[in-house]
Amino acid sequence: NAGVMQNPRHLVRRRGQEARLRCSPMKGHSHVYWYRQLPEEGLKFMVYLQKENIIDESGMPKERFSAEFPKEGPSILRIQQVVRGDSAAYFCASSRSPQETQYFGPGTRLLVL
Amino acid sequence: KQEVTQIPAALSVPEGENLVLNCSFTDSAIYNLQWFRQDPGKGLTSLLLIQSSQREQTSGRLNASLDKSSGRSTLYIAASQPGDSATYLCAASYQGAQKLVFGQGTRLTINP
Numbered sequence: 478n479a480g481v482m483q484n485p486r487h488l489v490r491r492r493g494q495e496a497r498l499r500c501s502p503m504k505g506h507s508h509v510y511w512y513r514q515l516p517e518e519g520l521k522f523m524v525y526l527q528k529e530n531i532i533d534e535s536g537m538p539k540e541r542f543s544a545e546f547p548k549e550g551p552s553i554l555r556i557q558q559v560v561r562g563d564s565a566a567y568f569c570a571s572s573r574s575p576q577e578t579q580y581f582g583p584g585t586r587l588l589v590l
Numbered sequence: 591k592q593e594v595t596q597i598p599a600a601l602s603v604p605e606g607e608n609l610v611l612n613c614s615f616t617d618s619a620i621y622n623l624q625w626f627r628q629d630p631g632k633g634l635t636s637l638l639l640i641q642s643s644q645r646e647q648t649s650g651r652l653n654a655s656l657d658k659s660s661g662r663s664t665l666y667i668a669a670s671q672p673g674d675s676a677t678y679l680c681a682a683s684y685q686g687a688q689k690l691v692f693g694q695g696t697r698l699t700i701n702p
Contacts, residue, residue: 481633508688510688510689510690512690512692518694519679519692519693519694519695520634520679520681520690520692521692522689522690522691525688525689532688533687533688533689535689536689568633568634570634570690572688575688576621576622578624578636578639579624579636579690580636581626581633581634581635581636582633583632583633584632584633586631
């Protein structure tokens, strides 16, 4: 059973470009969570999705950031018009149910030049 | 506000020693608490999950405890090895919310 997959592992963007981060949950998991780890800081929750629905987006910045988890395909975290402060490691996690262990992917490291 | 704190931020011990990592949380309405390991430049590996109804969980040389009344959890590592060197994170989830609230982590170094 493959673990949580994230791609790309590394992404370089110039200021003003768009970044798309993809997350494929573990097989049988329909709950997906996105977290961000800024340099020298802890992980912060961004958004929690269940197939086709956003359940909790209390950690998402109000502008430029969006997330989706379509019926078919991976979950996507989209950052429009990136700025240098968006440089961070973005981690995706999945679980079979909200009460069970969250399993984390290897992360996508975004660098904004 | 729900906060998780880990002290110390860094710890260095000789190989073979038993050690304890500390985690405290501010809200007793905790649902569960997880301990993770993070290696440099890598993702998180789940070590132990303790439900709020449990007092401790064990896996190999690792033992995690949970005391809701005092707002504390500890991760005990027995007979430490150089391969245990990593950053250890604790994270709490609370009633009514599925998100994990993370501590800042303890960077552990085991010296051969």
